[in-house]
Each structure stands twice: as C-alpha cells, then as structure tokens.
Amino acid sequence: MVGYVLNRLIGMIIVMFIVATVVFVIVRVTPGDPAAVMLGPDATAADIAALREQLGLNRPMLIQYVAFLEQVARGDLGRSIFLDQTVLSALAQRAEPTFFLTVFAMLIACAIALPVGIMAAWKRGTWTDQLVTAVAMLSASIPSFWLGLLFIQFFSVRMGWFPTSGYGGPGESFAGRMQHLVLPAVTLGIISSALITRFTRTSMIEVLSSDYIRTARAKGVGHMKVLLQHALKNALIPILTVIGLTAAVLISGAVVTETVFGLPGVGNLVVSAVLRRDYPVIQGALLIVAGLYVLLNFIIDMLYLVVDPRVRF
Structure with missing residues (x-):
C-alpha cells in the first residue's frame, strides 16, 4: 500500500x-x-x-x-x-462562488445519476432502461448556457423564485449568496449527471452479471441488499473515477455558466484576464486548476484503497 x-x-x-x-x-x-x-x-x-x-x-x-x-x-x-x-x-477572492458551485453541482449530479443509473441497470432492456439512456444522452448534449438561460427565463423572470444573476452585495448573508447558486448548480448538475448515469449503469450491468450475484439471488437475498451491498460496492471503482473526473471538469469548465449567471468566480476572472491579456492571472489560474485536478485524482486513488481491498495488496 x-x-x-x-x-x-x-x-x-x-x-x-x-x-x-x-x-x-x-x-x-x-x-x-x-x-x-x-x-x-x-x-x-x-x-x-x-x-x-x-x-x-x-x-x-x-x-x-x-x-x-x-x-x-x-x-x-x-x-x-x-x-x-x-x-x-x-x-482567493473569487474562489468561494466557484467552490460552492462545484460542490452543489456534484451533489445534484450524484443524487440524480446514482439511483437512476442503478435502476436502469436493474431494469436492463426494459422501457425504463431505454428512457434513462435516452434522457442521459439528451442531457449530455444540452449546452449549459442554453439550459441556464432557460432556467433564468422561467424560474427567475417569470416565477421570481431565484435571483437572475450576481452573487449578492457586500452585506449579503451566506444564505442569500447560496440562493444565487441554486440555478447555476442545477444547470451544471443536470448536465454532469449524464456521464455519471451512463457509467453507473454500465458498471452495475457488468457486476450484476457476475456469478456471485446469481448465487446471492439463488440464496434468496433481497433485491435491495443485492443491489446496494453486493453489486454497488463492487461497481464503485469506475463510478468513483468518473465522479472525480466530473468534479475536476466542473472546476475548470464552469466558465460559461459563471458568465451566464454573472457569478464573480474563478471562471469569470479567467475570462476577464484573457480579454485583458493579463498573463500572470491566466498562468496562475491554469496552475491552480491543474493542481486541483491532480489533487482530486489523488483523492479518488486513495478512495480505491477503502472501496476495494485488492488495491491494498
């Protein structure tokens, strides 16, 4: 180890x-x-x-x-x-919106993708599986800026439930700032869930066809126990990999979403630096994002030790 x-x-x-x-x-x-x-x-x-x-x-x-x-x-x-x-x-001044946007988007993506992917694998070949696959492909092909503008038009302009843009004023409370992140987080979460859903489905299908799963079913083990305790645990390696890659992509790829929603995050700072040719900022942002990308992959590699005991040997 x-x-x-x-x-x-x-x-x-x-x-x-x-x-x-x-x-x-x-x-x-x-x-x-x-x-x-x-x-x-x-x-x-x-x-x-x-x-x-x-x-x-x-x-x-x-x-x-x-x-x-x-x-x-x-x-x-x-x-x-x-x-x-x-x-x-x-x-550092721009890190808070980007950090919480990435965290919330990943939580939303996992909350959607994991149960939906598991259900699609369990119902393999049925209309449920086909519907999940079609929706996942559709979600992956939707441009984030278009979905964000659609949410702004409906939930902000028409319904008035959420702010249209920005991150609140200097005296804004933490809860108020987080309210500005709801729509961009949902936008990124829905789009990011597509890839995780497909990997979860594929990994679960491969595990569910294993001999020990058939043995567990033959012994009368309940469906939920087979799915969550036997199948999901052994399917986590590729799922964790794609979750880590998705989180890293969200950190580096939230530029468009931050611009659409007017969030003063790292992505917005990089866009401004590119337009003004502020090369020190561009260099620093590239190094920080690459460092976070590498760190996330390292954390995922360490989680392999916890999920799969064979890695320790």
Whole structure:
C-alpha cells in the first residue's frame, strides 16, 4: 500500500512539473512581445521595457524558466497587471462562488445519476432502461448556457423564485449568496449527471452479471441488499473515477455558466484576464486548476484503497 501511495505522489509531482512547463511555454510562444501584448497598443516603449524588467522577460530563456519554477515552488504565482494585487489573492477572492458551485453541482449530479443509473441497470432492456439512456444522452448534449438561460427565463423572470444573476452585495448573508447558486448548480448538475448515469449503469450491468450475484439471488437475498451491498460496492471503482473526473471538469469548465449567471468566480476572472491579456492571472489560474485536478485524482486513488481491498495488496 505504501508503494501505491508513493507512486501516486510521484505521479502528481511529475504532472505538475509538466503543467508548469507548458504554462511557461504558452506565454513565451505568444506572437509578439508578451509585455507589449499585455499593455496594449497605446503603451510607450518605456512602459514595455519596465514591464519586461518586472516580469524578467529580458533575461535568457533558461534563466527565466528556472526562476519561474522556483517562484511556483514558493507558491508565488506573480502579480496581476490590471488588478494590482497578487494572483493568489485575486484567485482567493473569487474562489468561494466557484467552490460552492462545484460542490452543489456534484451533489445534484450524484443524487440524480446514482439511483437512476442503478435502476436502469436493474431494469436492463426494459422501457425504463431505454428512457434513462435516452434522457442521459439528451442531457449530455444540452449546452449549459442554453439550459441556464432557460432556467433564468422561467424560474427567475417569470416565477421570481431565484435571483437572475450576481452573487449578492457586500452585506449579503451566506444564505442569500447560496440562493444565487441554486440555478447555476442545477444547470451544471443536470448536465454532469449524464456521464455519471451512463457509467453507473454500465458498471452495475457488468457486476450484476457476475456469478456471485446469481448465487446471492439463488440464496434468496433481497433485491435491495443485492443491489446496494453486493453489486454497488463492487461497481464503485469506475463510478468513483468518473465522479472525480466530473468534479475536476466542473472546476475548470464552469466558465460559461459563471458568465451566464454573472457569478464573480474563478471562471469569470479567467475570462476577464484573457480579454485583458493579463498573463500572470491566466498562468496562475491554469496552475491552480491543474493542481486541483491532480489533487482530486489523488483523492479518488486513495478512495480505491477503502472501496476495494485488492488495491491494498
């Protein structure tokens, strides 16, 4: 088991090193002078030279690369050009909406996908199974921005149940801020549930056809006990994998939903940084999102140890 954990930790370090290298290269291969691109066409030669000095772009490429890796290793992601604050503080200020949006969306997705996928596997070949498969494929193909606008039109504009956009004012209570996340979380949850439903169904069908399941049924074990205690437990490995991947995709892919609902999250910050060519923010966001992605995969790998005792050996 120790070797399993060490292999995963070493893999995390290697992946983050590759991501940091790619992020460094992306900025340096941008057409033209990165400093001139960031400052825009109205910048003077003195301003460009000062920014090049500040970002270290006037040094040899290898020295820049080593300095960048040292900076990232210290947890220093640089300073935003337009926000006049460190990238870490800018990301931290926008982290709350994105974090809770991801958590709520995953809870909704799992609450929909797990029971529906299990039911479809249990009713394999019936009209229930076919309906679930069709709805899952339809949900996966719905654009998040279209579904979000539909929810805003009906639940916010027509019914008046939820805010249309934003995250509340500075004095807004926690409950008030969470109310702004209901519609975007449902939007992402419905779309994300499609993939989890299909994997749950496929994994459960494979397990339900196993010999030990037939033996349990022959012994008169109840349907619910067969499903939840015998089948689901042994089908959890691929289900946990797709849940972890979906959570990571939600963190990095909530840009469109945050924009539609006007949420001041990390996705909205990245869009603004791209439009303003604020490369330090883009670099920092890429590194943080990649780090969270790798961390989530590591957590899923550790859950394998709990779910499947064979992994420990």
